[in-house]
Amino acid sequence: NKGRYEHYMQKEIHEQPESLTTTMRGRLIQGGSCKATTVLLGGLKDHMKTIRRSRRIVFVGCGTSYNAALAARPILEELSGVPVTMEIASDLLDRQGPIYREDTAVFVSQSGETADTLLALEYALDNGALCVGITNTVGSAIARKTHCGVHINAGAEIGVASTKAYTSQIVVMAMLALAVGGDTISNQARREAIVDGLYDLPSKVREVLKLDNEMKDLAKQLIAEQSLLVFGRGYNYATALEGALKVKEVSLMHSEGMLAGEMKHGPLALVDENLPIIVIATHDACFSKQQSVIQQLHARRGRLIVVCSKGDAASVCSGGSCRVIEVPQVEDCLQPVVNIVPLQLLAYHLTVLRGHNVDQPRNLAKSVTTQ
Ligand code: UD1
Numbered sequence: 001n002k003g004r005y006e007h008y009m010q011k012e013i014h015e016q017p018e019s020l021t022t023t024m025r026g027r028l029i030q031g032g033s034c035k036a037t038t039v040l041l042g043g044l045k046d047h048m049k050t051i052r053r054s055r056r057i058v059f060v061g062c063g064t065s066y067n068a069a070l071a072a073r074p075i076l077e078e079l080s081g082v083p084v085t086m087e088i089a090s091d092l093l094d095r096q097g098p099i100y101r102e103d104t105a106v107f108v109s110q111s112g113e114t115a116d117t118l119l120a121l122e123y124a125l126d127n128g129a130l131c132v133g134i135t136n137t138v139g140s141a142i143a144r145k146t147h148c149g150v151h152i153n154a155g156a157e158i159g160v161a162s163t164k165a166y167t168s169q170i171v172v173m174a175m176l177a178l179a180v181g182g183d184t185i186s187n188q189a190r191r192e193a194i195v196d197g198l199y200d201l202p203s204k205v206r207e208v209l210k211l212d213n214e215m216k217d218l219a220k221q222l223i224a225e226q227s228l229l230v231f232g233r234g235y236n237y238a239t240a241l242e243g244a245l246k247v248k249e250v251s252l253m254h255s256e257g258m259l260a261g262e263m264k265h266g267p268l269a270l271v272d273e274n275l276p277i278i279v280i281a282t283h284d285a286c287f288s289k290q291q292s293v294i295q296q297l298h299a300r301r302g303r304l305i306v307v308c309s310k311g312d313a314a315s316v317c318s319g320g321s322c323r324v325i326e327v328p329q330v331e332d333c334l335q336p337v338v339n340i341v342p343l344q345l346l347a348y349h350l351t352v353l354r355g356h357n358v359d360q361p362r363n364l365a366k367s368v369t370t371q
């Protein structure tokens with residue numbers, strides 16, 4: 001039931017304040033007399049010791065689920081101190097890459113039925129790793145075959161383009177980072193800031209959804225373009241990949257997400273006054289590096305659209321012209337949840353304006369159950 005919306009993708013984008021609330025419900029527990037909040041992931045509590053002691057955590061997924069894991073990787077590394085590596089499921093299988101008994105392998109999948117992810121799970125089980133699932137579908141193959149896991153509880157996702165599952169996956173993995181990371185004095189302030197950030201996230205997402213008309217207006221400007229680049233780094237490298245994936249899969253416009261740190265190593269050759277480039281430059285430890293990326297793009301007369309934190313519009317684009325999209329600032333590791341929303345809206349409006357099928361893009365299936 002699409003309710004008051006025209007398409008499922010549109011409905012699912014707009015219901016993210018609610019789906020995020022459901023994802024967190026009952027999992028952030030305010031601790032009695034003291035102010036501290038503990039994270040309770042019921043499905044993992046008996047396995048927490050093994051996860052903490054593992055030599056490595058390996059994220060495995062495809063498409064949007066891979067991107068969500070990539071967004072959560074920095075905070076999991078920071079809080080757990082365990083090295084975190086990334087695997088696209090098909091590539092792990094193609095290489096028959098090393099997976100050991102001392103590894104925790106985390107399988108991220110909205111449907112829980114993706115063939116590549118499922119086969120990678122079977123491979124990791126054969127190799128003796130602890131296998132953890134992060135799925136949206138109770139009773140799915142991945143939920144059943146993993147040793148333990150977490151349901152993201154985002155509610156059924158109908159649109160082929162994954163939107164609300166992406167943001168709920170990131171939130172679950174941020175909670176996983178809090179749960180795996182020890183509660184030490186040195187990281188107490190950071191943990192509290194993340195927990196406060198999680199509580200505030202639904203209202204911040206509600207705020208960023210107000211950009212709907214602005215993104216429709218931007219879509220009108222981009223409607224006839226052949227191609228679009230998206231640059232991000234740090235926490236928002238994943239935002240660049242995921243924003244570009246959304247645009248290409250539904251609007252059928254060529255679009256590439258790129259690591260901003262790699263710009264000078266090739267992509268810079270593409271820059272001219274015609275190619276639209278989105279730069280994610282919200283306020284975090286990488287901000288000054290992104291400012292210098294923007295300056296270098298200006299120097300090549302790049303056609304820029306900059307996503308920045310509220311209040312940064314003037315400083316982010318000094319020395320050139322660009323279109324600025326201001327988003328609310330949240331704790332840095334949660335910023336990808338906010339930043340993806342305008343790009344989801346852009347992909348949606350581009351698709352409708354270009355007259356393509358939003359919920360059932362050409363050649364794609366919601367769940368890819370063949371290899
Ligand atoms: C569970 C209940 C929830 C109830 C809550 C109350 C289910 C599905 N969930 O939620 O309805 O409100 O207790 O305490 O009944 N699992 C996997 N692989 C996966 C995902 C999950 O093995 O990919 C396992 C978990 O290890 C766990 C079970 O499935 O044993 C349920 O997981 P989850 O729904 O995340 O647990 P809770 O949040 O505790």
Ligand code: M6R
Binds near residue numbers: 063111162245366
């Ligand atoms: O159900 P899964 O999360 O395992 O699906 C993985 C990908 O097939 C999926 O995310 C795909 O990339 C989406 N169409 C992206 O919107």
